[in-house]
Amino acid sequence: METSGVEKRRGVVLVPCPFQGHITPMLQLGWILHSKGFSIHIAHTKFNSPNPSNLPHFTFLPLSDYLDGCDTSFHNLLNVMSVINTNCEAPFQEYMMKMVGEEEVCGQPVACIIYDSIMQFAEAVANRLKLPSIVLRTTTAAYMHSHNVMFQLLAENLVPLPAESQLEAAIPQVYPLRFKDLPLPATIEIPQPVLDFLHSYMDIRSSSAVIWNTMDQLDHWALQQLQQDWPVPFFSIGPFHKMAPAIPTSLLEEESGCLSWLDKQAPNSVIYVSLGSLAIIDEKKLIEMARGIAKSEQPFLWAVRPSLLNGSDAIKSLPEDFMKITQERGMVVQWTPQKKVLAHPAVGGFLTHCGWNSTLESMCEGVPLICMPCFSDQLVNARYLTYVWRVGMELENAGERSIQEAIRTLMVSEEGDAIRQRALHMKREIERSINEGGSSYDSLYRLVEFITSLPGTK
Template identity: 70%
Template sequence: MEKLGFERRQRVVLVPFPFQGHITPMLQLGSIFHSKGFSITIAQTKFNSPNPSNYPEFTFLPLSDNLDNYDTSFCNMLNVISFVNTNCEGPFEDYMVQMLGEEDVQGEVACIVYDPIMNFVNVVANKLNLPTIVLKTTPATYMQSQVVMFQLLEEKLIPLPESQLQVSIPQIHPLRFKDLPLPATDKIPQDVLDFTQSYMDIKSSSAIIWNTANTLDHYPLQQLQQHFRVPIFPIGPFHKLAPNLTTSLMEEDNGCLSWLDKQAPNSVIYVSFGSLAIIDENALLEIARGLAKSEQPFLWVVRPSLLNGSNAMDFLPEDFKERTRERGCIVKWVPQRKVLAHPAVGGFFSHCGWNSTLESICEGVPLICMPFFTDQMVIARYMNYVWKVGVELENVLESGIEKGIRTLMVSEEGKVMRKRAFEMKLELEQCINGGGSSYESLDQLVEFIVSLAGRK
């Protein structure tokens, strides 16, 4: 895939949702597009803005969001989303008008690629007659589950009794009612339904880019192609196409790599629940006790915000620290891709966020699945039941956690999973290499964006 020879570089404007799990794939996509010959502009909220000096090849447009001193925790996320969409529309329109007026110097704006949570982009793009493409940062199977969930709501099949949670949903087997992105036993609040429907709606976008690969999401992608009726481009995993890009918003502790160097191959369980998940003190203690009882070496990311309102490190019991001092390493944040690529890491105890899952599969590392919300339940089910590289916890008490770790790290079942994970790693490498599905899809996407610029 060679660079296109533009007389003047065409420009792609990218608009991420300002949280780590959404910023990471958007920055990676920007790097991919830049390698193809496009100029890249990132329209980024001031909140959670990456350091522009780390990305000299990009132009950053700071969007005023008025989020200073605002509650940006996961519990207040719907309000954050509404706030961002209200406050960023005006500044974004001003930037785009200015950019369009300078196309003779700066290069033609080919299209805007945006996270569908940032729905103000669609309003501005329609006003200025600019083509848009939606970036989906979740697996296609998650979107398929959302489509089916709304069908079930229309048919009044949910809410349902708790006794039905383990029942498979025929349209999206092997997902069960318990794996749906929203609770199937509760009446779902209208504001949550409205947001979910808006997130699913691609509005007037010309296409969808997906951070996935056909080998992972073949059937859901087929179904969604029929549902949306616009071109779909699965070009993932993004991080393998932009391997040298650093995207973390938090400072990474590289000292853990030296600790890993001293551990035996495939002996360490890496534990991290991403950048957003929150647990309570009881859950923290259950995880700590499960790790202690498993008797396996571990690297545990305990970020300060993991425990809502308190520093999680302060609540780890002294007997746990004493018992695991010789075989445990606890840090606030790590360079995750380097950790997963380290030969000492034999398993990943994870929340099953999509970026983390892709990074783990791409290194041949199987997972213990402890999902928290939205797409994570769907991903966990696929890891366990379809791709067969994940352990589903029987419970999230110390007994279930201990058993899950032992199953993955020391049992024959764990060896089989590790072998399957290595096979999946090879399959994904084939996808991004010459002739692979993601390779071909990226070529088609570049041609499609060039054609959009020509139709403006």
């Protein structure tokens, strides 16, 4: 896809949300657009700031967020997002006014602002300056649609449910979701601030388009449903990490030594275990996981980041005899270069929280999953992985015995082999989508044409 010299000078401003699952796809999108001739500017919070030296072709602007001393733990995320949206608006507007004022001097007119759907201040500034804005959705369309389902159930007074026993019931007309798969608990009253945030999160306001890190093959039905609510162009160009070069985006230090350990393992023999960058569990669940992994008797690589337990070092909290029992066939690290791990021929399965980045990375390598969702989109992802895409196993009970049996089923049974074959078929489908003539390839072409056609500043 060729671009003219004028188009090569057009600037695109990206505004990522400062958490790993959001920063990574936004930076990957930046690389994709940079490869198509756009000048990329990253307006980011000082909290969880990306490393500019890793991306020398981008221009970085740190936004004062005044989060120093603020509780940024998992349990305070809603307040953190509110503080960011309040405090970052003024410095972002100042930056954008400067950019717009320098357009004629630098020869890089601003084409648009692309913002994470949580960073709502960016859209407000775009409106004020009469700049086009595009919203990035870093989750599946199925997850976004689940919010509309939940709002409808609330409006019809069908939730909260009167009894927890009803959580297993299917939600009418939204197969395969059950009430327990909704993005918020279905048996309690949802606080109004949470509902207000979600309504705002779902609103695209005056955005000119929506970019999705997903594929039509995975999300076709949900995309169709959402298109009825948001009558703007949709661009499903995922998976981003396969459309962009391998770039360092991790906020945590990766321990690459685990790759040498994997080199010594037999093909498809290792179960890789990671619950992502944000989820937390209690010590009881950590111990149950450790015992289940040990009793499975399978080789394993386990990423146990220190903050996995709230308030204490997770690795130090593992059972005393765990390392001794498993030292001949397992490796525990704090963090891994996950995409390289999942691409390694020794890895035959992934016990995961089902965050969307992890899910995509696993499906792209044909690695089947054991689904242990913790919150939010992970619940919807897990359900689709097991009942629609059928490349994963659902871990309904995260106890020791369930984990042991799930690992053995996936790694050494005929049922596991069947799931693995479907995962390999999914890998081929994804490869077709990003190659010439595929849906993501074509959608990217249309996105570049769309951004190029935008009037920019008015």
